[in-house]
Amino acid sequence: MTGELLEDRYQGGRPLRTLAYLFTGQRRRLLVAAVAFAFKHSPVWIMPVLTAEVIDIVVEHRPLRDLWWAAALMALFIGQNYPLSVLFIRQLSLSVRTVETNLRMALCRRLQELSIGYHRRISAGVLQAKIVRDVENVVESTRQTFDSGMAAVTTLAGAIVITAVRVPEFLPVFAVAVPASALLVVAMRRRMTARNAAFRAQVEQMSARVSEMTHLIPITRAHALETDELDRMDRSLVGVREAGIRLDVVNGKFGALAWITFQLLSVACLVGAAWVAWTGVFAVSPGDVVMLSSYFMALTGSVTALLSLAPVVTKGLESIRSMGEVLTEPDLERNAGKAEVADVAGAxxxxxxxxxxxxxxxxxxxxxxxxxxxxxxxxxxxxxxxxxxxxxxxxxxxxxxxxxxxxxxxxxxxxxxxxxxxxxxxxxxxxxxxxxxxxxxxxxxxxxxxxxxxxxxxxxxxxxxxxxxxxxxxxxxxxxxxxxxxxxxxxxxxxxxxxxxxxxxxxxxxxxxxxxxxxxxxxxxxxxxxxxxxxxxxxxxxxxxxxxxxxxxxxxxxxxxxxxxxxxxxxxxxxxxxxxxxxxxxxx
Known part of the structure; x- marks a missing residue:
């Protein structure tokens, strides 16, 4: 990071602001990754246009050279995916792995500064979970959000721009997906946040129990208390299972509602485009019907992907709050500004x-x-x-x-x-x-x-x-x-x-x-x-x-x-x- 220590700017109560600060030093890499992703992902929204062009060439019996040009463009856009994918992955990996290392170092540094009283109050298993599990959650949620989010955003942008150029009359149909997605996010976010917090608490309790169990194994075995210890462990594991099931059910409901909503909208778009082309209400070619249907399916898929990121983002933000419990803990041994000891006689x-x-x-x-x-x-x-x-x-x-x-x-x-x-x-x-x-x-x-x-x-x-x-x-x-x-x-x-x-x-x-x-x-x-x-x-x-x-x-x-x-x-x-x-x- 910069000369300022990460823990000095960490705000567990404001996870989004903290997340932005975590990646302050990685903005250039993330920008390169975003540009590389936009180009490497372009076939997703370029191919429906070229497919529509091929269909119109066939229906209108246009010259074959138009077909060969369309095929060459398809091959070009597909081929560029490989080198740009490598560039994207390298830049994104450098960014998130650097943040991962900085976070773990900040946590370790803070643990060395916290008072002995704090370490007596907090289980070593809980602290281990924060360094291992919570940091991994932040890294993986960032990676998934960037990857899936960029895919969805670039697809949406490409589809909307090309539709505005070729068939602007269909733009209002696309706009229906936005309020629908917003309603779903608002309805489900609070429940998902609560479930993630409950699940995180159960996992931390389990980590503490596992740490305790491993230290007690010699005593447990020496006194034939294996069954008692397993019973205690079972209660903790069942708690994690139940909290995990509740979290999975909420996430599953969220995904199912999103999928049903956008599939129905996709069917409506296909039927509507076909009806417009058949009745001649305004000029829509057979290729445009296929293009609009493909775009709307891509649109619904993109919005669904964005919605599916909600639990991933929530999980990452909850982990940021969790780490904040350590990084913002005030019970520190404060040595800054105090006199250094150069020699000790021992009195x-x-x-x-x-x-x-x-x-x-x-x-x-x-x-x-x-x-x-x-x-x-x-x-x-x-x-x-x-x-x-x-x-x-x-x-x-x-x-x-x-x-x-x-x-x-x-x-x-x-x-x-x-x-x-x-x-x-x-x-x-x-x-x-x-x-x-x-x-x-x-x-x-x-x-x-x-x-x-x-x-x-x-x-x-x-x-x-x-x-x-x-x-x-x-x-x-x-x-x-x-x-x-x-x-x-x-x-x-x-x-x-x-x-x-x-x-x-x-x-x-x-x-x-x-x-x-x-x-x-x-x-x-x-x-x-x-x-x-x-x-x-x-x-x-x-x-x-x-x-x-x-x-x-x-x-x-x-x-x-x-x-x-x-x-x-x-x-x-x-x-x-x-x-x-x-x-x-x-x-x-």
Whole structure:
């Protein structure tokens, strides 16, 4: 597109205006495509004239050379179709595929900018449907509308012009089709819009259900819940089926009414032209009768084609509205105009921080937190589920901003910082490491593609991962989708290697060892110790082996900081931490 981002001009509530804007940069290609189509399609309205001429040559016994000239013209108009069809298809394809790419990139870009809260509210399956299905709907509806619309318009224009020249008395008959088509469109458009919206909602719900089902398959199979899950899926599929049937019936009624109306008009035109020629009311030759009948059939076909585009256009416009739900969503992480972070020492200070989620504004997930973390210090957050630990981590990352109070990074209020530049100095190792299908090298160097193989191997060595990577085949070994070829411990060690190559100043460990067996935990703990050395680290964990070596342990309850100190100090104090310690593994 142009220098202005598509999402900045997108108006989901005004789909026609938005559609015009989408193709702003493609106007030249579309003009070339339209001209090529008009010429390549010309035989449709030229052939009836030449056919009429051939019939009149026969009826009037005119010289045979007139017949050969008519045949040569027919061959010429038919032959030009091929090169112009290729030109038309190429220009149209370049236009719509460029818009398709721009739309998908705009959606992906917006998803990267939307807040974490938005992504928690909206199913990944719904967002996937918008990127895949809705964009395809816009592309296909545009292609069909341009193709069928150009065919109908050029046929109508050619038929009307030639009729005006040869038999102008029949122009009023052609005009009957226009109000008839308008009445049909007005009558059916509202119902079609409603049906398309209902169908789209059902498909999005189904996409979300499919995404959920695929993620739950291990749990479903492990607990023999296949029948229950299929029943849930069946209800969603039946909903799509019923909405689809209602949409198809409305579209079918629309097409049937259009076809009946224009076939009756076509019969009336043929009979009327024959009656005029037989009675001699005005001069109409036998060839003109055939021409008028052919033109009216072409006319009715063209108008029917235009009417049949109504559901296609409606579907495309509904998809534009659907994408607008993402592209105009205001819940963004706004970094424009904020100060860039060029260097991070790692000192983090929470000053009377409070945070409440949008769906529970009166309940503070973090309530009055004041905490000063020195650069290079390791602070562990412990407490029961719902105590606010994960919320604190998300505020450290910058996913969430305090609703009250402030967080300072090296003495600077994070509210005024470009968080994208801050995160270059941040690394996160979550409970479930996020790997993608590809090589070990691609996963470890994600975000740092220029690293040498020596640097990657050094990070793998420090992460206790080099041995199993070499056994798999080295840096080019493919790990499978989401690291399917690796054990949980191996996935975590690759995630640690990825964090090591970033050389972060601030580190967030979110239950990084909770899902591991004892042997894997030991290897991961050794790797984490190397990773944490000299870095400001925030740890959430429920295993004592992970947290007792922290410089300080912060105990949280109901969003409040109730106790803080070193492991031995807190145990000796006999307070909240000592109670959790006595219970065994800390609730995470």
């Amino acid at each position: 983090v200070r929470f000053e009377d921080v409070r945070f409440a989620y949008d769906d529970a504004p009166d309940e503070h997930a973090v309530d009055g937190l004041t905490l000063d973390v020195a650069a290079g210090e390791t602070v562990a957050l412990v407490g029961p589920s719902g105590s606010g630990k994960s919320t604190v981590l998300n505020m450290v990352i910058g996913f969430l901003a305090p609703t009250q109070g402030r967080i300072l990074l090296d003495g600077r209020d994070m509210a005024g910082l470009d968080l994208r530049t801050y995160r270059r100095f941040l690394a996160v190792v979550p409970q479930e490491s996020l790997l993608f299908e590809g090589s070990v090298r691609a996963n470890v160097t994600y975000g740092s593609p220029d690293l040498s193989d020596d640097a990657v191997r050094a990070a793998l060595r420090d992460a206790n991962a080099l041995e199993f990577v070499d056994a798999m085949g080295g840096l080019d070994a493919v790990i499978g989708e989401r690291g399917a070829r690796l054990s949980g411990g191996q996935r975590q060690r690759l995630a640690i290697a990825r964090a090591l190559v970033r050389d972060p100043r601030v580190l967030v460990l979110d239950e990084a060892t909770s899902a591991l067996d004892t042997a894997s935990e030991r290897l991961v703990q050794e790797a984490l110790a190397r990773l944490m050395k000299g870095r400001t680290t925030f740890v959430v964990a429920h295993r004592l082996t992970t947290i007792q070596g922290a410089d300080r342990i912060a105990v949280m309850r109901d969003g409040r900081l109730v106790e803080i100190g070193a492991h031995e100090e807190l145990v000796a104090r006999g307070g909240a931490y000592a109670q959790l310690h006595a219970m065994g593994p800390l609730a995470g």
